[in-house]
Amino acid sequence: MPARQRRKAARPQELLDAALALFVEKGFAATRTEEVAERAGVSKGTLYLYYPSKEDLLKAVIAQNISREIAESMDRVLRFEGSSAELLRLMLREWWANAGEASCGGICRLMMSEAGNFPELASFYEAEVIQPARSLWRAVLERGMARGEFRPMPVESTIAALMAPMLFLVMQRHTATSCPQLGSPVDPAEVVERVAELMLDGLCRPAAAPSDADRRPA
Amino acid sequence: MPARQRRKAARPQELLDAALALFVEKGFAATRTEEVAERAGVSKGTLYLYYPSKEDLLKAVIAQNISREIAESMDRVLRFEGSSAELLRLMLREWWANAGEASCGGICRLMMSEAGNFPELASFYEAEVIQPARSLWRAVLERGMARGEFRPMPVESTIAALMAPMLFLVMQRHTATSCPQLGSPVDPAEVVERVAELMLDGLCRPAAAPSDADRRPA
C-alpha cells in the first residue's frame, strides 16, 4: 500500500481526532473548521472532502466515539463472575477509566451543550449511548437482586442515581482541561470510590451481621 | 414616577431574563444579541445601553441568578434543628426545588460549556457559587459527624460525591427543555429521593438496629 493510500485511509480518523479534541476543548461554535484541518495536518478544503459540513463532522465525532468507547468497554463487565457489589464497583471504575480518561467526557459535555441545536444527533445519542448504558446498569442491578445481594429497589431511579454522578465527574474532568478553576478539588478517582462506597451501602442487603467485608475489601 | 422611568428601571431585569432564557436554551454563541433584545421587547441598540457587550451580559446573567438563588435558598437550611440525615435530605430537596426548578441548571450548563472561553467568568463562578456551595455541604457533614450521626468520613470527596449527581440532574433538567430525548426517563425528583436514600445509608452510622426509620420516612 503506497504511502499516499495509507495517508488517505487515515484521514477520516485523523480529522475526527482533531475535531474531537477541539470541540471538547473550545466548544462546537468556538472551533473553526480551519483549526480542525490544521490540527489534522490537512488543508481546509480537504476537510470538506470527507465531511460535508461542520455539523456533520460533529455527528461523526460523536457517532464514532460513542459506540467505540462506551459500549465496548462496558462489555467486559458482563462476563464478570464475582459478587454483584464487586461488579458494580468495577463498573464504576471502568466507566471512569474508559469514559472518563478518554474522550467520552467531552462528548457528554458536547451533547449537553449542543443537543438542543441538533435534535437528530440527540436522538442518535440517546439510542446509541444512553439506552445501552442504562441497559447495562439495569442488568447489573437485576443480577444483584436476583442473587439476593441487592435489596429490592426502584430500578430506573436507581440507575439514574448511579449514572448521574458518573456523568458529572466525566464532564467535569474535561471541563477542567480548558478551565482548571472548575475542576474538582479532590482527585475524581477518589470521588468515584466514595460514590461506590456510599451507594453500595444503600444497595446491599444489610447482611446478617457486619457485611462490611464486601463493603470495604482491603 | 413617569412611565418612561418605570420602563428604564425594569429594563435591566427584563434584559437579563431574556438573556438567561436564550443563553440557556441555545447556548451563548448561538444566541444573537438581537434576539435577546427582541425577547425583552426592545431594540438591539437598547441592549447596549445597559450592557456594554454580549460577554458582559452573560456575566450579569450569571452574577444575578447565581449568588442569589444558591446562597439564599441554602441559608434556610442552616437554621434546621432536626437530625442531620433529615437535614441532608432537606438540602437535596431544596437544591432541586430551587436550583433545579429555576434557572440555575441552565447556568451550570452554560458554565460547563463556556468556561473555557471565558476564564475570568469561570473564576467568578468558582468563587461565587462553587465555593459557597461546598462550604454549605461541608457544614452539614461536619454537623452530622459532630453529633455522632454520621460515620467519620473523608469530607471533601464526600462533598463531591453528593454534589455531582445533583449538578448533573440540574443540568439535565435544563437540557431536557430544549431536547426531550436527553431528559431523564424517571422524574428527577424521584431520582433525588433515591440519591438521598442511597447516600444516607452510606453516611449514617449503622445505628443499633433498624435505622430504616430515617431511611424511609413515610
Added chain:
Amino acid sequence: MPARQRRKAARPQELLDAALALFVEKGFAATRTEEVAERAGVSKGTLYLYYPSKEDLLKAVIAQNISREIAESMDRVLRFEGSSAELLRLMLREWWANAGEASCGGICRLMMSEAGNFPELASFYEAEVIQPARSLWRAVLERGMARGEFRPMPVESTIAALMAPMLFLVMQRHTATSCPQLGSPVDPAEVVERVAELMLDGLCRPAAAPSDADRRPA
C-alpha cells in the same frame, strides 16, 4: 433677562464652540454628537433643537468662524498707511496671529478633509473665505505695484504663492495639537517671518540702495 433666557441665548454659541473644538481635534467623522452636547453642557437632544443634523452643525461652525475671524481681522490691514512691504509683512503676521492662533487653522483642515463630502459647504467656503482672502492679497499686491514698490508680477500665482505657506502653517499648527509628531520643529512664528523675508526679496524692486528700511523695521 431671566437666567433661563440667558442660557438659551447662549446655547447656539456654546454648541458651536464645543463642536469647533471637537471637530478640529478629532475630525468630523470621529466626533460624536453626544460629545459635542456634553462639552456644551447640554443633552444630546438639545443639540438637535438648534441644529437639525451633524452636518448642519458643521456648516454652522464653519460659517460662523469663517466670516468672523478671517474677514474681520484682515479688514484692519486695509487702513494701513506705511510701505507695501511693511503692509504685506503685517498681513502675514496678522494672519498667523488671528487665523493661526484661533480656530481658523482647524477650519482649514476641516474643509480640506471634508470638502469632498460636502460640496455645498465647499462652495460656501470658497465664496466666503477664499475669494475675500484672495481679493485682500490682490489689493495689497496691486497697491505695491501701483506705488512702484513691488516689481510687476503675475498677480494670481503670486497670491497663491503667498497663501500656500500660510495656509499650511495654520493647518499644521492645529494638527500639532492632537498630534505633536507632525508639528513643526521650529516655531511657526519664525517660519512666518522667514517666509515674509524670502518673499519680499522676490517681490520688491531691487531698490537702488536703502530698501532695508522697510525690510527690517526696528
Added chain:
Amino acid sequence: MPARQRRKAARPQELLDAALALFVEKGFAATRTEEVAERAGVSKGTLYLYYPSKEDLLKAVIAQNISREIAESMDRVLRFEGSSAELLRLMLREWWANAGEASCGGICRLMMSEAGNFPELASFYEAEVIQPARSLWRAVLERGMARGEFRPMPVESTIAALMAPMLFLVMQRHTATSCPQLGSPVDPAEVVERVAELMLDGLCRPAAAPSDADRRPA
C-alpha cells in the same frame, strides 16, 4: 505560474491602489471596506485575507506610497551638478511632478486629517517621510551656502518656509479632485514656478552689483 497564483500576487497591490484612491477621495472614516474590495474587484472577505483590519490597510497604503515616491524621486536630485539655485528650482519641480502628480498629496491630506486618531501612524509618517524630506532640503541649502551661492541663513526655518507651500499645493491638488471649488484658480505648476522665483531671490546672494553685504550682516 497558474492564473490563481498570478492573481494572488497582484492582490495586495490592487487592494492598496483601491484603498489609496478611496481614502484620498472620501477620507478614511467615510470609506467602507466593502467599497475598497469592490474597487479592487474582490469581495469583502478577500480584503481581510491580506490586511487584518481597515487601519492596517491604511498603514500599508501609507507605507507603500510614501517612502518609495518621496525618497526615490528626490534621489535623482542629489546627483545634480549645476548651480544651487537651479538645483532648488529642480527640486521644487520634481516635488510637484512626483509627489504632486501622484498619490502623495492625498496621503498628506490623510495624515493631516487622521494623524490625531492614529498616533502610531503619525510617528511612522514623521520618521519615514517628514524627516527624510527635511534632510534633503537641508542638504541643498547647505550645498548652496558652502558654494557661496546662497546667503547665510537660518536653515531650519528656511526649510519649513520652502516645504510649507509645496505641501499645501500638493494637498490642494488632491482636494481639488473631489472638490473643484477648492482648487487653485491658477495652474499649480505656475505657482510652483512663482514660489521658486520668489524664494530664490531671497536665498541667493544678490550677485553682481549692489553691495548686499550690509543688507545681511552675519
Added chain:
DNA sequence: AATGAATGAGCATTCATTCAT
C-alpha cells in the same frame, strides 16, 4: 425648552463553505 431613553440603519469583521487549479 430640555431631556435622555430608544431606535435601527450602517459598518467592520468573522468564518463556514465553495471551487478553480
Added chain:
DNA sequence: AATGAATGAATGCTCATTCAT
C-alpha cells in the same frame, strides 16, 4: 485527491437621530 484563494451571509456593536415625557 488535495489545495487554499475567494466568497458573502451572518453578527456584534456604534451612533446619528427621534420623540415621549
